[in-house]
Amino acid sequence: xxxxxxxxxxxxVGRDLHKSYVRRRNILGSVVERTHALRGVSLDVRRGETxxxxxxxxxxxxxxxxxxxRLESPDEGTVHSEGQDLAQLDRRHLRRWRRRAQMVFxxxxxxxxxxxxIGDSVGEAITVxxxxxxxxxxxxxxxxxxxxxxxxxxxxRFPAEFSGGQLQRxxxxxxxxxxxxxxxxxxxxxxxxxxxxxxxxxxxRELQDERGIAIVFITHDLSLVRVVADRISVMYSGRVxxxxxxxxxxxxxxxxxxxxxxxxxxxxxxxxxxxxxxxAAGAAGATEASRGCSFAPRCPHVMEVCREEVPPLVGxxxxxxxxxxxxxxxxxxPARPPTPGAA
Amino acid sequence: MVxxxxxxxxxxxxxxxxxxxxxxxxxxxxxxxxxxxxxGETATPEQVLDTRARLGLDxxxxxxxxxxxxxxxxxxxxxxxxxxxxxxxxxxxxxxxxASLALAALGLAVLVAVPAGLLxxxxxxxxxxxxxxxxxxxxxxxxxxxxxxxxxVFFAVENSLLPAVGYVPFADDPGEWARHLVLxxxxxxxxxxxxxxxxxxxxxxxxxxxxxxxxxxxxxxxxRIVVLKHAAKNAAIPVVTVLGLQIGRVIGGAVVVxxxxxxxxxxxxxxxxxxxxxxxxxxxxxxxxGLTVILVNLAVDLSYAYFNPxxxx
Amino acid sequence: xxxxxxxxEPVLSVRDLAVDLMVDGRWTAIVKDVSFDLFPNETxxxxxxxxxxxxxxxxxxxxxxxxxxxxxxGQVRLEQTDLLSMSERELTAVRGRDIAMVFQxxxxxLNPAFTVGDQVAEVVRRHMSLHRSEAWxxxxxxxxxxxxxxxxxxxxxxxxxxxxxxxxxxxxxxAMACEPKVLIADEPTTALDVTVQAQVLDLMxxxxxxxxxAILLITHDLAVVAEMCQRVAVMYAGELVEQAAAEPLFVRxxxxxxxxxxxxxxxxxxxxxxxxxxxxxxxxxxxxxxxxLFHDRCADFVAGRCxxxxxxxxxxxxxxxxxxxxxxxxxxxxxxxPRVA
Numbered sequence: 001x002x003x004x005x006x007x008x009x010x011x012x013v014g015r016d017l018h019k020s021y022v023r024r025r026n027i028l029g030s031v032v033e034r035t036h037a038l039r040g041v042s043l044d045v046r047r048g049e050t051x052x053x054x055x056x057x058x059x060x061x062x063x064x065x066x067x068x069x070r071l072e073s074p075d076e077g078t079v080h081s082e083g084q085d086l087a088q089l090d091r092r093h094l095r096r097w098r099r100r101a102q103m104v105f106x107x108x109x110x111x112x113x114x115x116x117x118i119g120d121s122v123g124e125a126i127t128v129x130x131x132x133x134x135x136x137x138x139x140x141x142x143x144x145x146x147x148x149x150x151x152x153x154x155x156x157r158f159p160a161e162f163s164g165g166q167l168q169r170x171x172x173x174x175x176x177x178x179x180x181x182x183x184x185x186x187x188x189x190x191x192x193x194x195x196x197x198x199x200x201x202x203x204x205r206e207l208q209d210e211r212g213i214a215i216v217f218i219t220h221d222l223s224l225v226r227v228v229a230d231r232i233s234v235m236y237s238g239r240v241x242x243x244x245x246x247x248x249x250x251x252x253x254x255x256x257x258x259x260x261x262x263x264x265x266x267x268x269x270x271x272x273x274x275x276x277x278x279x280a281a282g283a284a285g286a287t288e289a290s291r292g293c294s295f296a297p298r299c300p301h302v303m304e305v306c307r308e309e310v311p312p313l314v315g316x317x318x319x320x321x322x323x324x325x326x327x328x329x330x331x332x333x334p335a336r337p338p339t340p341g342a343a
Numbered sequence: 344m345v346x347x348x349x350x351x352x353x354x355x356x357x358x359x360x361x362x363x364x365x366x367x368x369x370x371x372x373x374x375x376x377x378x379x380x381x382x383g384e385t386a387t388p389e390q391v392l393d394t395r396a397r398l399g400l401d402x403x404x405x406x407x408x409x410x411x412x413x414x415x416x417x418x419x420x421x422x423x424x425x426x427x428x429x430x431x432x433x434x435x436x437x438x439x440x441x442a443s444l445a446l447a448a449l450g451l452a453v454l455v456a457v458p459a460g461l462l463x464x465x466x467x468x469x470x471x472x473x474x475x476x477x478x479x480x481x482x483x484x485x486x487x488x489x490x491x492x493x494x495x496v497f498f499a500v501e502n503s504l505l506p507a508v509g510y511v512p513f514a515d516d517p518g519e520w521a522r523h524l525v526l527x528x529x530x531x532x533x534x535x536x537x538x539x540x541x542x543x544x545x546x547x548x549x550x551x552x553x554x555x556x557x558x559x560x561x562x563x564x565x566x567r568i569v570v571l572k573h574a575a576k577n578a579a580i581p582v583v584t585v586l587g588l589q590i591g592r593v594i595g596g597a598v599v600v601x602x603x604x605x606x607x608x609x610x611x612x613x614x615x616x617x618x619x620x621x622x623x624x625x626x627x628x629x630x631x632x633g634l635t636v637i638l639v640n641l642a643v644d645l646s647y648a649y650f651n652p653x654x655x656x
Numbered sequence: 657x658x659x660x661x662x663x664x665e666p667v668l669s670v671r672d673l674a675v676d677l678m679v680d681g682r683w684t685a686i687v688k689d690v691s692f693d694l695f696p697n698e699t700x701x702x703x704x705x706x707x708x709x710x711x712x713x714x715x716x717x718x719x720x721x722x723x724x725x726x727x728x729x730g731q732v733r734l735e736q737t738d739l740l741s742m743s744e745r746e747l748t749a750v751r752g753r754d755i756a757m758v759f760q761x762x763x764x765x766l767n768p769a770f771t772v773g774d775q776v777a778e779v780v781r782r783h784m785s786l787h788r789s790e791a792w793x794x795x796x797x798x799x800x801x802x803x804x805x806x807x808x809x810x811x812x813x814x815x816x817x818x819x820x821x822x823x824x825x826x827x828x829x830x831a832m833a834c835e836p837k838v839l840i841a842d843e844p845t846t847a848l849d850v851t852v853q854a855q856v857l858d859l860m861x862x863x864x865x866x867x868x869x870a871i872l873l874i875t876h877d878l879a880v881v882a883e884m885c886q887r888v889a890v891m892y893a894g895e896l897v898e899q900a901a902a903e904p905l906f907v908r909x910x911x912x913x914x915x916x917x918x919x920x921x922x923x924x925x926x927x928x929x930x931x932x933x934x935x936x937x938x939x940x941x942x943x944x945x946x947x948x949l950f951h952d953r954c955a956d957f958v959a960g961r962c963x964x965x966x967x968x969x970x971x972x973x974x975x976x977x978x979x980x981x982x983x984x985x986x987x988x989x990x991x992x993x994p995r996v997a
Contacts (some may be wrong), residue, residue: 056849057820163937164706193705194876195920198933220849223879223922227931264854266879268921269991270902274883466724495938558765562779562830563752566744577768624990650769 005020008020009082010044011182011214012068012101017077019063038074038311039238039294044317045182050215052223052229052246054261059235060310061218065184065283068100068216070094073158082181099129106187108167112159119155121146125177130286144173165196172203182214190221222265228333231318234258237294239310242327252306254321256299293324301325347648351641359633361413366629368410370622377424398424398533405426420630421623425615427503430627433612438631440510441601441609445593445624446522447567448531453586456536460543465570467548475540480536487596491530491603508605529603535589540553553577579650587643591636662731666693667870668717668755668835671731675709675716677941678725679864686712688894690730695836697864700900701885703878703917709894710874714840716740716797717872718757719747734838753783754832760843762823764814765936772826773799779833798829802859820850828859830897835867842874857884878921882906890914893939893949896969900976907990910978915988948981956986 017038024033038060045051049199052083055061065253066072069080070086079086097289100271102125105111123141126132132140143153146275148169159167168188185204208215225232226246228231234242234255242255253259269276292307294339299306305324313322378395379386386394394575405622414421463472489599499507505526511519549628550556551574559573604636609628616624668730669830675687694700703711717732727878732739734755739747751757759765766775777795786794792811793896799807802825815823824844831839841860842843845853857880864871873884879886881902888905890898890913909915917953936953939945947963948954954962961981970979980986 056851165937194878195705195917195934198920198931199935202933223848227922260851264851266854266877266883267856268879268882268906268918270882270885270906272882347867552734554759554761554764555767557720558757558759558827559752560748560769561718562782563748563750564778564782565748568778568782574768577767600763652769653816 010046013080015042015078016076019074030331045214045216047214048212049230052216052217052225052232054225055235060238061235085132094203100181102175102180102183104171104175104185104188107191108171114159117156122174148173148276164192168200186218240320255323257295354636362633375620379473419654420627423624424621425619430623434627437609437612441597446544452536456539457543460540465549479537479540482533487530488599488603492602494526510606517523527600540598543582546581550574550578583643587640590639667696668694669733673730675712676727686941690896691888694870696870697868699873699885701881701888702874704891705876708891710891746935752779753834754836755838756836757828757833757840758844761847762827773810776830778974783834802829820848824856838870841874876883897979904976909990910983911980912949912956
């Protein structure tokens with residue numbers, strides 16, 4: 001379903017982002033092993049659009065979120081916000097920029113300070129960034145809480161008194177407090193009961209329609225991202241392997257990893273017997289800067305070139321794939337039997 | 344593992360250097376002049392000056408420190424201002440006494456506290472748990488010398504059950520050695536025991552609340568094994584850590600307890616040295632104490648590798 | 657997925673199970689009146705969200721709730737023996753041997769201080785009289801069975817050296833060590849990546865086929881239920897509210913809560929980008945509710961009936977039961993119904 005066409009101007013652009021973390025040092029303190037969380041990721045988010053980022057553990061999606069919000073700096077690559085390179089901003093301007101980009105985390109019980117009443121949690125950003133008196137702040141907090149479906153008397157209660165779904169809505173209110181242009185949501189409904197997820201997601205959709213906020217929606221749940229996103233980027237082992245609109249990803253996935261992922265999703269229909277694509281499952285995290293495509297060890301269609309060169313991401317910013325198979329006729333059967341699983 | 348030990352032993356050197364340097368300076372700054380004390384109250388100014396020269400105190404501070412450090416590396420800790428005997432010999436005579444006392448005290452503490460903490464943790468909030476907490480709190484509040492004096496009064500003076508004072512070397516008569524150490528060891532053991540009991544209880548209660556304990560129960564393992572194998576190994580780390588920290592406390596407590604029970608140990612030596620402004624002796628005592636604490640903590644850290652496999656990689 | 661041919665005798669039979677826990681000084685009912693049967697070679701899905709009591713139910717069956725501050729009533733029969741009437745000592749002989757359990761977060765369910773091989777071998781040593789070396793060999797066999805590559809070498813590794821999926825396989829290895837009759841799996845794949853989940857579920861099915869165990873699969877994920885379970889029981893606020901074979905439950909649910917859960921699944925054939933939710937919150941444990949426990953959230957609520965009478969599971973014997981006064985009147989939507997925004 002097409003919603004209102006989002007403005008083509010990107011609110012946030014990440015280009016060729018690299019980020020690694022130290023895993024081990026030797027006796028002298030020099031680095032012996034690194035974990036490469038991101039190995040050249042580019043991404044953009046447009047006003048009024050929801051960009052879904054899908055990946056399993058080790059894909060680098062949470063690292064990407066932190067880099068986009070400048071909670072950490074990339075080793076290489078840039079993040080631009082409306083033309084402005086965030087690395088060029090001094091401390092004061094960076095702080096001011098933070099109002100424009102906010103985050104909603106997975107577990108609202110962990111992301112909201114249990115010692116602060118929710119009114120204070122929601123209003124903290126207002127107090128920090130703007131000079132408003134107490135009354136004005138409270139008025140705005142009340143507005144925000146009501147917008148997310150909470151009541152005024154909730155303002156003075158502690159997080160422990162609420163359910164997960166209610167708290168996540170409070171977390172959204174907190175993210176809205178500074179009137180941001182982009183909200184990054186990292187698994188916003190994974191910790192919530194299934195029967196209330198739609199409530200939180202509908203809220204995000206409404207806010208987006210009302211205010212034109214761009215949303216980066218990070219999740220491992222493909223079924224969810226399909227109904228939530230306008231564009232999807234599939235990540236594997238620190239790189240983007242495929243992008244496209246939901247219908248394209250789900251209807252005609254081109255990358256072998258995407259297809260593996262899709263075939264692994266259980267179907268909520270007991271009459272359907274799923275045939276799964278075989279693929280040696282393994283942890284996706286990369287420790288060495290391995291040569292070639294990171295999916296090569298697990299790919300049923302692997303070729304020589306796959307182990308030598310990293311396939312470039314080819315296509316437009318709405319539809320692209322990073323796979324050496326591109327240009328060849330897609331093969332439906334696995335090219336060779338999979339090696340035993342190492343999940 | 345070898346690398347770890349090597350690194351820690353190397354790191355020990357600068358630590359001890361800094362400690363001894365600080366003490367050196369502090370001693371210089373404190374009131375009290377060893378030369379004057381040694382020369383006597385009736386000494387003339389010239390005699391005091393002579394004494395000072397004899398003790399080497401007229402030389403610049405850093406020179407003296409340099410000489411001292413050089414001496415340490417060859418095993419020469421200087422001679423006592425007071426007795427003129429080598430510091431190392433005096434310490435060598437006194438240290439084993441304190442070591443016996445400290446080990447006895449810690450051994451007692453562990454024997455009493457660990458089972459108490461364990462049993463308390465098995466039923467949190469139960470009567471034993473509350474008893475252990477109350478007794479620990481009380482024990483931590485009472486200083487060792489008070490306990491020591493009370494013991495002396497009850498066991499030695501009123502009832503002549505155990506000797507009040509003195510020390511008998513193990514080599515001479517193990518039985519008497521033990522009898523003379525019982526009361527001081529108990530007095531010294533009370534505070535560490537309280538601390539250990541609390542730590543054991545806390546660490547074990549925490550381990551018992553973990554998922555792997557529930558999974559072990561689900562396997563049908565008897566309670567005994569669940570607690571003594573699965574929970575205990577994980578609870579060990581905080582307990583061993585606290586045990587290592589107690590060494591410092593016990594050495595400090597030994598100073599006082601030795602006074603009460605007239606044991607000619609390290610603590611007594613220390614007090615004497617300070618009273619006499621016996622600089623080399625004080626330096627030596629500080630150095631040896633520091634070394635002991637560092638080595639004990641190294642042993643504790645190494646034990647982590649046994650209890651926590653993640654540390655080994 | 658057709659139901660497997662089943663013997664008429666259930667291997668696990670739960671009757672009128674109720675569990676009260678001491679909360680804030682008061683006895684609070686967490687599980688109220690749960691009954692179900694589990695047959696060999698079959699997987700029963702126990703579905704529920706937070707507050708449903710599904711985990712407490714499984715812990716009560718295993719006797720893992722402890723004795724203080726817990727009151728359990730009812731019957732849990734494993735073949736001929738009532739587990740609830742057994743002493744803790746007797747139970748330790750049964751757990752791990754006749755009935756085994758795997759938990760949600762396998763990386764936390766393994767003791768970090770012991771090797772993986774040791775943790776599998778100890779089950780074998782406990783229940784079968786084998787020497788250390790024999791038990792170790794058996795442990796390696798089991799690790800190979802569950803698909804751990806290079807099992808002999810890996811058995812000497814520690815849990816932190818394994819990924820989540822591998823840890824879950826190790827848990828399955830120790831669960832299967834004595835070829836139990838029943839396996840309780842509490843959210844076994846919730847913490848895993850979807851590709852890993854697929855493999856672990858496949859493994860569980862394989863193990864079931866090999867040994868013929870009955871599996872009680874506890875989950876909130878209806879897609880997993882559809883894949884794995886022949887029969888399903890849905891719990892809400894401590895009660896069983898619907899029980900049926902998988903297909904009838906998904907296609908023609910008879911309880912509004914089940915229908916609500918089904919409507920909360922993002923539709924796989926989504927053109928409509930909408931999916932539903934159930935407004936409101938689950939009643940807190942101990943909260944007094946008059947009538948049906950779901951009535952305040954129910955789209956088909958009728959005043960005067962649903963808030964007055966607490967329904968029983970109807971029909972009392974039958975393949976498809978629901979705890980709803982209106983289940984015969986309502987035409988609830990299952991997964992075939994078109995989605996409306």
